Amino acid sequence: MVDETEDEALDADQEEDGESKKKKKLSGKFLVLFVLLPLLVIGGGAGGAYFAGVFDAPEPTEEEIAAKAAEVNKKVVFYDLPEMLVNLNSGNSSSSFLKLGVSLELADEASIPDLELLIPRIIDNFQVYLRELRKEDLNGSQGVFRLKEELLMRINSSAAPVKVNDVLFKEMLVQ
Template sequence: MADEIDDEALDAEQDEDGEPKKRKKLSGKVLVLFILLPLLIIGGGAGGAYYAGVFDTPEPTEEEIAAKAAEMNKKVVFYDLPEMLVNLNSSTSSSSFLKLGVSLELADEAAIADLELLIPRIMDNFQVYLRELRKEDLNGSQGVFRLKEELLMRINNSATPVKVNDVLFKELLVQ
């Protein structure tokens, strides 16, 4: 009977691997102390360095920014389209008008000659689209932005060999 009690006491103190339980608990503490703690310290140091800006690239100086802007402005050319006066679509008997002055941003001066040949097609596309607009479509900055994006898409579709970078409003009057 004493042998059975001693065997059970030994079994209770040993795990499946045959190691005492105290030793297994100690190995968990060693794992935390020698592996996880250094990883946390390294991660915290790297995070602190990132937050402090150690890894940031230096900001460009004012001269570099000005040189880059001057380089971009050299290439840009603007072409003014004729002003347009369009009767807007209305469900009531009162009529609304849109007066629109547009300037096109082109990549270089060589595109102007090609664009001038396509002006009738561009104006026709603009007129057809603008006549279908309602006064409510042009309310707020969101309406003007949608108009700008739609005109840019239409002009790039109708002036296929010429690439228009942007449509700029010189005048936009809704009455």
């Protein structure tokens, strides 16, 4: 009798193991069919829509671009510095000169009176820097770009409360 109960218990355990294996197989199929497949479809659709440009903002019209440009240009003010003529560092007895005409781009007209008070300091700062340049430093567009960036950095440090947005070359002659 005891043996029969143990056999029945073993049969019941084996049946439960069989059912759990079926459940595991069913749950794996369920996971693939009802969870992963829809995620892949949704992800693929979203990726395709992104690359097709569905989520991109519409491009601005010509009128909007012109209005923004007019708004920016309305605020910008230019201030011309006096022309400068400096002796470049040549390292030998021959002399080279740089004639430079510069215009400064300011954010608004309210900063012009403050800038005019600082013009002697700005010109002095420019002169000291420009006298140490060599003719080779100004070769090509890279040399001119470095000069422009250096002058912008120096003017913003010497005219501290006033913010200069850009340094524009009106004239630049190296002889």
